[in-house]
Amino acid sequence: MSYSVLTPTLLQIEKPAQSQWSKVTFLSAAPWVLEALDLIAALGNLPANWDGYGSPRIDIRARDAARRFVASVAFQNLPLPQISPVLGGSVGLHWRCGDRELEFTFQPDGRIEFLRVLGADLDRDENMEQGTLSHEPQTAGLKLLLWMVGAR
Amino acid sequence: MLERIAAAKRALPDFENPPAVETLMGVHFAPIEKWKSPHFGLFWASIKGDYPRVETQPPVIQPAAVEGVLSRMQSPLEFPLRCWFFNQDQTRLIQVQSNLFLHNWRRTARGEKYLHYDDLRPHFEREWHQFRSFLQQESLGPVKASTCEVTYVNHIDRGSGWETFADLSKVFPNWSPATSHNVLPSPELVAINASYPLKDVEGHLQISAQPAVRQQDAKETIQLTVTARCKPSSSSDDDLYRGLDEARKWVVLGFTDFTSPRMHEMWGRKI
Numbered sequence: 001m002s003y004s005v006l007t008p009t010l011l012q013i014e015k016p017a018q019s020q021w022s023k024v025t026f027l028s029a030a031p032w033v034l035e036a037l038d039l040i041a042a043l044g045n046l047p048a049n050w051d052g053y054g055s056p057r058i059d060i061r062a063r064d065a066a067r068r069f070v071a072s073v074a075f076q077n078l079p080l081p082q083i084s085p086v087l088g089g090s091v092g093l094h095w096r097c098g099d100r101e102l103e104f105t106f107q108p109d110g111r112i113e114f115l116r117v118l119g120a121d122l123d124r125d126e127n128m129e130q131g132t133l134s135h136e137p138q139t140a141g142l143k144l145l146l147w148m149v150g151a152r
Numbered sequence: 153m154l155e156r157i158a159a160a161k162r163a164l165p166d167f168e169n170p171p172a173v174e175t176l177m178g179v180h181f182a183p184i185e186k187w188k189s190p191h192f193g194l195f196w197a198s199i200k201g202d203y204p205r206v207e208t209q210p211p212v213i214q215p216a217a218v219e220g221v222l223s224r225m226q227s228p229l230e231f232p233l234r235c236w237f238f239n240q241d242q243t244r245l246i247q248v249q250s251n252l253f254l255h256n257w258r259r260t261a262r263g264e265k266y267l268h269y270d271d272l273r274p275h276f277e278r279e280w281h282q283f284r285s286f287l288q289q290e291s292l293g294p295v296k297a298s299t300c301e302v303t304y305v306n307h308i309d310r311g312s313g314w315e316t317f318a319d320l321s322k323v324f325p326n327w328s329p330a331t332s333h334n335v336l337p338s339p340e341l342v343a344i345n346a347s348y349p350l351k352d353v354e355g356h357l358q359i360s361a362q363p364a365v366r367q368q369d370a371k372e373t374i375q376l377t378v379t380a381r382c383k384p385s386s387s388s389d390d391d392l393y394r395g396l397d398e399a400r401k402w403v404v405l406g407f408t409d410f411t412s413p414r415m416h417e418m419w420g421r422k423i
Contacts, residue, residue, distance in 0.1 A: 018212065019176060019178075019212050019247060019252075019254055019256075019303070020174060020176070020256075020303070020305055020377070021174055021176075021245055021256045021258050022173050022174045022258055022305055022307075022366075022368075023366070023367040023368065024307075024364035024365060024366050024367060024373070024375050025364060025365050025367060026362050026363070026364045026375075027341055027362075027363040027364060027365065028341060028343055028362065028363070031340075031341065033365050034365070034372065037365065037370055037372075064370070067370035068367065068368070068369065068370050070370070071365040071366065071367050071370040072367040074365075138367070
């Protein structure tokens, strides 16, 4: 019988241990956060039918959820995501890092859907995974983002 | 004597609506050699009535202890851990690791009543007493305390006394946006770290002002963390409580001295 040597997870390395309980993201570690928050807030200025196909305005609940998510998951090596309005009044965040892509969609009803893609061959099912972040979405989202930046 | 202590306490600055969102107090001690992972569960069983939720966390590592902790991390059988035990309404937290015992209180909503140190210290005394009893009961040896710590975490939100980082001199009088030749534009971020030796006691006061975004509501803020650590005269309860009182005194004095009278007025300074 062998015992594995335990090592700290990358999650712990990216978010160093603190004795403080209240959670903040320091802007010195992720200076792009303010820009991302402003871009998400600006989606609220889009009028109804912003896409010419009758889409409603971007829902404030979706915007708030996306802002809280960005404020929670930001870490040093993570770039500014592409931020876009999504049909139905939702907010989309899209990150790409090398051959890995990750997309989160924040729905007005509180659901956070994700799609992750590895490699260019989208015909292979094993290269794609989609689902909903349900339990502790910030932690689940952070794990996906660490996967995207190459942390295993 | 008690009257003098009470008068000294009253002499500390006090605010109607301070920006504190969290306070923590606790004791650092020499690692308890016999402490093993199952002890977390055994201790939890003794406080579970008041602290029904638990989370495991990576340990807090003091810079001076990194080497020792890393060598322990390489041990195949024991991994350093910290456990968080929460009360039911998620306002109080006990943190335990083999060389640390902390008690945190946090404000969960903006309008919630701020709990003063005098309200919180009795909680700490009770939990600390339980912890010491547990160590005795499990024959884990006496605590050899090295440091008493008190930390206040404050959030000074954008729009509450400052709008841009060039305004920070209105919040922190020791900082200025002035440069020698006015070549630089207004700063886009400012962070301040300062350390002061404590007077009449062995210890330090650390003050950190860091721009941040609060995860709960994505609001931009300056997190002003004020930490006093001092060496207690001994590991007796009385000396530890005295050490905590001393640390708290310096946190309050340091916070007040580091921030401006204009902000004190906004926070409703009473004394």
